[in-house]
Amino acid sequence: MSIxxxxxxxxGIGRVTAERLAADGHTVYASMRDLDGRNREHAEEARAHARREHVELRVVELDVTSQDSADAAVATVLREAGQLDVVVHNAGHLYVGYVEAFTAEDIAHLLDVNALGVQRVNRAALPHMRERRSGTLLYIGSTIIVSTPPFLGPYVASKAAFDALAVVT
Incomplete structure (x- = not known):
């Protein structure tokens, strides 16, 4: 089984995926930011699920907008499990509205979470995977860049960058 x-x-998708993969026998590190604040309840629910279902579902702090956080999360996985086999890039953020309503800082934030966050996690995880000559990166993308609905321009731009990183990694 995989780590x-x-x-x-x-x-959402990340939570359901974590629970399903753990149920299938994998050791899953469900990452989320701010474990002592906004995601405290979600972290407790994930831990309770692991106890109740007798699965290896572990919670790890990871804020994709911080390289230090990405490095620490991967280090925790490696320390506890000894290896990292798969990274599922699922974290994302969405803004909805008229494109002219968004500041450059709003768009920069979307790019930071939805695209640069991928790069931060890859910088932390890929050296280990390359050393082992084994590992898989899975990118949970969106078909939104193919058929763009109204009011999602900045989000679509950030997902296009996400998709481009998936192609070149």
């Missing part, structure tokens, strides 16, 4: 790190696993 898997999932970014953005507090809720």
């Amino acid at each position: 898997i790190l999932i970014t953005g696993a507090a809720t």
